[in-house]
Amino acid sequence: MLFARAERRTLRAAGAFALCGVVAFVGAATAVLLGHAGEGGGAPLFDAYIRRVATFTLMQAVLSTALSVLLAIPVARALARQRTFPGRMWILRLSVVPLGLPALVAALGIVEIWGRQGVVNDLLRLAGLKNPVSVYGLAGILIAHVFFNLPLAVRFLVAALERIPPEYWLTSANLGMRGGAVFRLIEWPVIRRVLPGIAGLVLMLCAASFTIVLTLGGGPAATTIEVAIYQALRFDFDPARAVLLAFLQIVVTGALLALLSLFGRPPEEGATAGRAIRRFDGRQRRLADRLVILVFTLFTAAPLAATLVSGLAADFMRLALDPLLHRALLTSLAIAFASASLSLAVALPVVLVPQLLGAGDTGMGTRLMARALPAVGSLILLVPPVVMATGWFLMLRTFGETGRFAPAIVTVINALMALPFVIRVLEPAYRTHLARTARLALSLGVTGFDRFARIDWPALKKPFLTAFAFAMALSLGDLGAVAIFGAEGFVTLPWLLFSRMASYRTADAAGIALVLGVLCLLLTLPSTAADRSSESPSSDA
Amino acid sequence: MPETAILLSDVTVRFAEKRLAFDCAVPAGAAVAVAGPSGAGKSTLFNVIAGFETPRTGRVELLGKDMAGREPAERPVSVVFQDNNLFAHLSIADNVGLGIDPGLKLDSAARQSVFSALSRVGLGGYERRLPGSLSGGERQRVALARALVRRRPILLLDEPFAALDPAMRGEMADLLAELRAETKSTMLFITHQPEDIRRLADRAMFIEEGAIVLDEPVRDFLSRREPPGVAKFLGHSAI
Numbered sequence: 001m002l003f004a005r006a007e008r009r010t011l012r013a014a015g016a017f018a019l020c021g022v023v024a025f026v027g028a029a030t031a032v033l034l035g036h037a038g039e040g041g042g043a044p045l046f047d048a049y050i051r052r053v054a055t056f057t058l059m060q061a062v063l064s065t066a067l068s069v070l071l072a073i074p075v076a077r078a079l080a081r082q083r084t085f086p087g088r089m090w091i092l093r094l095s096v097v098p099l100g101l102p103a104l105v106a107a108l109g110i111v112e113i114w115g116r117q118g119v120v121n122d123l124l125r126l127a128g129l130k131n132p133v134s135v136y137g138l139a140g141i142l143i144a145h146v147f148f149n150l151p152l153a154v155r156f157l158v159a160a161l162e163r164i165p166p167e168y169w170l171t172s173a174n175l176g177m178r179g180g181a182v183f184r185l186i187e188w189p190v191i192r193r194v195l196p197g198i199a200g201l202v203l204m205l206c207a208a209s210f211t212i213v214l215t216l217g218g219g220p221a222a223t224t225i226e227v228a229i230y231q232a233l234r235f236d237f238d239p240a241r242a243v244l245l246a247f248l249q250i251v252v253t254g255a256l257l258a259l260l261s262l263f264g265r266p267p268e269e270g271a272t273a274g275r276a277i278r279r280f281d282g283r284q285r286r287l288a289d290r291l292v293i294l295v296f297t298l299f300t301a302a303p304l305a306a307t308l309v310s311g312l313a314a315d316f317m318r319l320a321l322d323p324l325l326h327r328a329l330l331t332s333l334a335i336a337f338a339s340a341s342l343s344l345a346v347a348l349p350v351v352l353v354p355q356l357l358g359a360g361d362t363g364m365g366t367r368l369m370a371r372a373l374p375a376v377g378s379l380i381l382l383v384p385p386v387v388m389a390t391g392w393f394l395m396l397r398t399f400g401e402t403g404r405f406a407p408a409i410v411t412v413i414n415a416l417m418a419l420p421f422v423i424r425v426l427e428p429a430y431r432t433h434l435a436r437t438a439r440l441a442l443s444l445g446v447t448g449f450d451r452f453a454r455i456d457w458p459a460l461k462k463p464f465l466t467a468f469a470f471a472m473a474l475s476l477g478d479l480g481a482v483a484i485f486g487a488e489g490f491v492t493l494p495w496l497l498f499s500r501m502a503s504y505r506t507a508d509a510a511g512i513a514l515v516l517g518v519l520c521l522l523l524t525l526p527s528t529a530a531d532r533s534s535e536s537p538s539s540d541a
Numbered sequence: 542m543p544e545t546a547i548l549l550s551d552v553t554v555r556f557a558e559k560r561l562a563f564d565c566a567v568p569a570g571a572a573v574a575v576a577g578p579s580g581a582g583k584s585t586l587f588n589v590i591a592g593f594e595t596p597r598t599g600r601v602e603l604l605g606k607d608m609a610g611r612e613p614a615e616r617p618v619s620v621v622f623q624d625n626n627l628f629a630h631l632s633i634a635d636n637v638g639l640g641i642d643p644g645l646k647l648d649s650a651a652r653q654s655v656f657s658a659l660s661r662v663g664l665g666g667y668e669r670r671l672p673g674s675l676s677g678g679e680r681q682r683v684a685l686a687r688a689l690v691r692r693r694p695i696l697l698l699d700e701p702f703a704a705l706d707p708a709m710r711g712e713m714a715d716l717l718a719e720l721r722a723e724t725k726s727t728m729l730f731i732t733h734q735p736e737d738i739r740r741l742a743d744r745a746m747f748i749e750e751g752a753i754v755l756d757e758p759v760r761d762f763l764s765r766r767e768p769p770g771v772a773k774f775l776g777h778s779a780i
Contacts, residue, residue: 165625170593175691176614177643185645189630278593280613 002355002438004447015353015369018346022376025412026383029391036243036394049220050228050241054248057224060138060213061206064145068153069199071146075296076157077187078289081282085290091297092158093525095151097304100470100524102477103148103211104494105517108501108509109303110144110216111135112310119302140216145209149202151300160194161187166277173280182281200260207256208249208384210480211494215501225249226386230483239394246387253382304517310506311514319511324491329515332476332493335407339414340471344464346415347422350377351430377423380416388413389484406485410492413481418471425470429463466527473523477516493519544569545605546695546727547590552599554585561585561751567744569604569694572721572728574738574759576774577748583731586748587697590729591618603695614643616695619688623700626684627672633659633683634668640687658686662716678709685720696721698730702737714740735775739763747771 003011082088098106114120114135121132133139168186177185210226217223223231225245232242282289319325354370380388392409396402433456441447441455457464479494486495493516500509547567554561561582567573575583588594589601592613601608603617619640627636634655641651659665662682672680681701688696698717702710718741721728729746732738738745738759745762747755749770755762765771 167622167625168628170591170613170620170622171626171628172643173593173613174591174618174620175639175643176612177639181644185628185631185639280593 002434002442004442007447007451008356010448011349011352011356012366012369015349015373016365018349019369019372019376022346022379022416026379026388026416028395029388030383032391032395033243033246033387036239037247050245050248052220053223053225053228053245054252056222057207057226057252060141060145060222060224061203061209063138064142064149064206065199065203067142067146068149068202069195071150072153072157072198073191074292075150076154076161076191077183078285078292079154079158080161081279081285082289082293083277083279083282085293091293092155094297094300095155096525097521098148098151098300100473100520101304102479102494102516102520103144103209104215104477104479104497104501105307105513105520106147106303107144107212107215108497108513109307110140110147112306113302114140114143118306136216137222141209141213141222144212144216145206147300147303148212149205150296153198153202154296156194156198157191160190162277164190164277169277169279169281177281179281179285196263200256200263204253204256204260204381208253208381210384210386210483214479214483215498225252226384226480229386229390233390233393233484234486242390243394246390249387250383253384257381307510307513307517310510311517314507314511314514316511319508319515324496325512328491328493328496331407331491335411335414335492336472336475339411339475340418340468342411342415343418343422343471344426344468347377347419347426347467350374350419350423351427355431355434374423377419380413380419385413385417385478385480386484388416389481393484402485403490406482406490410478410481410485411475414475414478415471417478418474421470421474422467425463425467426460429460433459462527469523469527473520476523477520546571546603547729548600548602549589550600550602552589552596552601554582554589554594554596559751563589563599563753565746565753565756567727567729569727570725571744572742573730573744573746574742575729575731575746575748576733576738577746578770578774581748582751583748584699585751586753587620587699587729587731590616590695591620591697592616617693618695618697619691619693621681621684621688621696621698621701623703624677626687627680629672631671632668633664633670633672633675636672636683637687637690640689640691654690655686658689659683661689661720662686676709677704678706678713681705681713682716685716689720689724692724694726696726696728698728700731700733702732702734710734710737711740717741735763747774 079088079091112118114133116132116134118135124132135143164186172182172186207224208226209224210230213222213224213227214230217227225248229242229245229249232238232245350373353366353373356366357370389409392405393402396405396409437455437459441451446455477494479498482490482492482495483498493512497509497512497516500506500512545566546569547565549563549565552563554563563582563586575586577583585594589596590603592608592611592615608616627633628639631639634652635645637655637658638645638647638651641647641654647655656665656668659667662685664679664682664686667675667679667683672683675683681704684701701717702713705713714737717728717730720726730737730741742759745755745757745759746753747762747770749768754768755765755771762771763775765775
């Protein structure tokens with residue numbers, strides 16, 4: 001028994017409310033898409049264009065995943081092996097940064113480094129190459145996806161390697177295992193266990209990547225389904241094609257999700273054994289490892305540094321006085337705040353209703369809700385933001401009201417986008433907290449609001465704030481839902497940045513990107529910096 | 542065979558908040574119990590001998606040879622920990638086989654010695670099983686089988702019985718005594734139980750606050766009433 005009767009009733013009501021709300025919102029969008037699909041009529045459904053777009057979507061996702069995951073293995077091994085070099089902690093923290101960075105800002109930074117005028121091409125030209133790398137097209141998309149997902153994969157792999165019992169390293173040193181044997185007998189078995197989960201996650205993220213492909217993809221040769229939806233709606237105004245593409249996207253993500261549930265458990269970043277890890281195989285490989293770590297650090301840090309440098313060069317005085325920027329900033333902050341609040345409000349019943357089951361509440365309705373609510377939490381993975389926005393756009397268009405409702409729709413979509421992250425942060429924290437305090441609280445009669453204010457909130461403040469900040473950052477950086485609506489008078493920060501980029505006002509764009517990037521990092525970094533699980537090793541007797 | 546198996550002279554190790562200093566001479570073939578309060582430096586002593594910890598100063602000699610600059614695997618030492626001695630994803634035979642070749646390239650003679658080592662510790666027929674399916678005591682016996690095939694003259698056991706119940710402790714201690722008689726190896730083991738010392742040791746070391754305060758035959762050690770730390774450890778009231 002974890003809840004008093006009144007609390008159980010409130011939870012059930014909240015659960016039902018959240019369940020119905022989300023299902024209605026997503027269902028309405030899908031229903032509209034279905035309705036439009038009927039109108040399509042005689043047009044040939046799968047023309048060459050759509051086939052090419054679908055193929056490219058899968059191809060770039062598979063390539064991005066393979067590159068991110070394969071490159072992550074040597075980097076993670078090097079980082080796990082070298083435990084004491086100066087700056088190790090900062091490199092581990094750096095690998096959290098891309099996760100909190102809006103895709104649009106990252107894309108800009110990547111163009112600064114890898115673009116025609118970038119450092120990489122300068123170096124290649126110095127080396128005598130005639131046709132340096134072009135950042136637009138497949139190459140750029142891959143670079144950007146690796147920029148986001150390589151650090152993610154590295155972090156998961158380092159965490160997995162650090163969960164290896166410290167005695168293993170002592171034993172392997174005592175037995176005299178060489179590098180090859182250490183990899184084959186100790187590291188690879190661990191890596192193999194977590195790799196499918198990591199690869200699945202990265203594959204999902206890349207298959208539904210919108211902003212990166214929109215900014216770095218070029219023409220029909222490098223377009224994914226999501227971007228094709230946007231183009232069908234915004235440029236060709238061909239709703240039938242948009243609907244068809246939307247369904248294609250649902251089929252693709254659905255198939256990937258099914259694949260994912262077959263192979264990979266989602267990776268965890270769980271705590272290490274908490275004992276000092278000491279590696280004796282680091283000495284011989286110090287040089288090679290440091291080189292690998294250096295290259296990884298440069299690759300991850302360079303676009304960030306470029307964003308900073310070119311952003312600081314912008315004319316901030318003029319930008320600061322630009323009323324459009326003020327409005328975009330306020331709009332974005334308001335939407336981010338509202339969507340983060342909504343996300344948390346939906347996440348709470350998703351996290352708590354399943355806890356009712358263990359508490360002896362085995363009513364039919366509760367059991368059903370406990371099953372359905374976690375699925376609701378990840379509905380956004382099946383129906384991506386751009387697809388959902390397309391459904392609502394088509395619905396509201398029939399009333400001629402796309403502009404007025406755009407902020408509300410974007411808020412809800414952003415809240416749903418953040419839901420999987422929010423649940424991932426809150427669920428384990430709440431579960432352990434309940435196991436620790438629920439019985440005591442009940443026996444003392446501290447229930448309802450008192451319980452929340454005096455027992456739950458003080459203990460769960462940190463995960464709540466982390467989840468809220470993360471949800472806000474995600475919404476602040478989102479371009480997908482806004483782009484579909486893109487109504488006059490409804491300007492968010494990413495949208496403003498996007499239109500500045502499109503009109504080649506690069507100095508302004510760099511300044512706005514800096515503002516947006518700093519804003520998002522301020523929100524996401526404090527919570528990750530406090531996580532010291534994999535940082536400095538300590539020696540003890 | 543030199544008469545002194547382990548010789549530490551003026552060895553010091555420094556951590557952020559403490560400094561440890563070891564001086565001792567362990568005769569070859571001895572079975573030495575190492576006792577003392579937690580955090581006193583027992584494991585650090587083992588780490589210095591095994592080469593997991595590099596001392597700041599002093600000299601470590603094993604079987605008459607200076608160990609400076611020698612990797613853990615190049616020392617005449619096998620180590621058994623309290624737990625996690627076995628790689629959980631490798632079979633019992635592979636875990637023992639690592640003691641013969643750390644890259645697991647085993648010929649049929651090597652395989653044969655893995656089998657006989659396992660049956661020596663009473664685990665014949667367990668070759669294909671995974672460590673997870675064994676009891677804690679059985680896992681420790683596998684670790685002993687590995688030490689057996691490695692044939693290193695010095696065996697360090699870091700609380701080898703701590704995770705075992707009393708009946709298993711007895712069995713393990715008997716097995717260790719037998720193996721020691723057969724292999725003539727020098728053995729150091731960390732323990733918190735006076736019972737283990739009585740059963741297995743012929744010398745005892747007591748470590749307190751980073752220094753070896755006692756190192757004497759077990760008979761003398763067991764009858765001590767002071768210093769207070771030792772009296773407390775032995776369960777004598779210190780009057």
